[in-house]
Structure formats: C-alpha cells, structure tokens
Amino acid sequence: MLYHVFMDVKIPRDLPAEERADILAREKAYSQDLQRQGTWRHIWRVAGQYANVSILDVRDNAELHQILSALPLFPFMQITVTPLLRHPSAIRGDDS
Template sequence: MLFAVQMTVNIPHDLDPEVRADTVAREKAYAQELQRDGTWKHLWRIAGTYSNLSVFEVADGDALNDVIWGLPLFPYMDIEVTALARHPSAI
C-alpha cells in the first residue's frame, strides 16, 4: 500500500551542533537505505523549504509507523500522512 507523507523539519536553534550534524547524517543514510529496498519510493524536496514530500510503499499502517518513527530527525518533525489508493484514471 502507498502513503504520501509530508515532513517539515524544525531543528531547535540551540541544539548541540554535533548532535545536529550526526542526526542529519544518520537521517540521510536511513533514507537512502529505505530507497534502495523500495520502501521509500519517492523523496522530493518541497522547493524553498525544509520539508519533503515522500511516498512510501509498505504493508500497512503499522509498517509505515515503524519506518517514520525510525527517522533520526523524527523528534524534530511535523508530519502529515495521506493514505493513497489506485486512481481510476491511472494507466
């Protein structure tokens, strides 16, 4: 099943710079691993913002929940989840 997920990152300005750099690096590695295994099907930057629009292919809500809670930047994110379905006009 597909979910569209919009993630907006708000890292507090007073977060320890090393914690920040490490978290951002782990986030990138995590995202790339999930793209390689096909879970994270699309990852686009929303132009001009610290947000992304992503599409995940997972078994169900539990699986999506595990993936999102696994994001290193999760504690600093506002997240909107939209369940998707096949569109009758899609070819």
C-alpha cells in the same frame, strides 16, 4: 500500500553542531537504505522549506509508523500522512 507523507522539519537552533551533524548523517543513511529497498519510493524537497514530500510503499499503517518513528529527525518533525489508492483513470501500471 502507498502513502503520501509530508515531513516538515524544525531542528532547534540551539542544538549543538556536532549533534545536528550526527542526526543528519544518520537520517540520510536510514532514508537512503529505505530507498534502496524500494520502501521509500520517492522523495522531493519542498522549495523554500526544510520539508519534503515522499511516497512510501509499506505493508500497513503499523509498518509506516515504525519506519517514520525510527527516523533520527522524527522528534523534530511534523508529519502528515495520506493513504493513496490507484486512480481508475491512471494509464501507468507500474506505480501501484
């Protein structure tokens, strides 16, 4: 099942630099691993914001929740999730 996920990141300014660097490194490794697995299908940065729009391909709501709540930046995110369905007028068959 495909999900459109908007992630708005708000890291506290007073977070120690070493802790911030560690969290960002773990976040990058985790998200890239999910991309290699095909679970995190697309990720785009939102221009002018510390936010992204992503497409995740997971079994169900529970798996999506598990993946998102395991993000190292999760405590600093506001996340909006929209389930997606294939549009009947779509001509591409490789994005279901």
